[in-house]
Amino acid sequence: MSFNILIVDDSKIIRSVIKKTLEISGIPVGTIFEASNGLEGLTAMRENWIDLVFADINMPVMNGLEMLDMMAQEKLLQKTPVLICSTEGSKTRIEELFKKGVRAFIRKPITPEILRNVVKEVMGDYDAARLA
């Protein structure tokens, strides 16, 4: 059983770092999709089966918060777990993210250890919920 993952970040270098970290993490990864903003992310989610979304907040065209709002309106996307990777440091904003259904928050810079642990935690829960 492997997970299809979508990385939504306007930084190509961060998408590469997340992708590389996932590939060496020991997490069973299927296909990794990439998008450079929230709008492209929504398109990727509508066209492919996605098990986990990594998203940044500050992006051009459509930011991460707007993407979460759009996902909440679509039945097929509502329950897709989202993990935010951002430089955001405001507790107020982070609370807002969790209220919108975000499953985990990683503050940049990303380290492979933190990323691996958070993904295992989120996907462990998700897998158990799917099998229940």
Next chain:
Amino acid sequence: MQPDWHETVKGICFEIFEQLAFMFGEELDKNDVQSPDDEFIKATMTFSGHRSGGMDIIVPKRLAPSLAYNILGIDESDPMDAGIAEDALRELLNTLCGRTLPALFTDVEVFDLHPPEIEAISHKKWQQMLDHQNSIAFVIEDSPILINIHFLT
């Protein structure tokens, strides 16, 4: 805002360079800063919310590819996609700005960060930025780094 904000920002810069790119910073008296480089890259980003303003970072052009190689954890002999060096500098600034604002104010206030932009600048413009009262200077891997923060509101 903290009165000793220059030191706070410098500390965050050292930490982020180390965590993100495995590069280590050295203190440098601003009056001693020199650069033989003719070409520099400036990344600029603006923010709004609790306070509005902007943050810039200027590095010698030759440092940007090393920054990208270090972030990606690849050898300098490996091929690198076009634009990745500039992307590395943008991401570095994004991380610095995201860490700096809550440190200068509190982590309750909300700031909206806008995507960074890149431009090439001359030695003359670099010197002007160095002379600016709000600029902070330090050294990374023998390269002078300039940071500037300004507030509009």
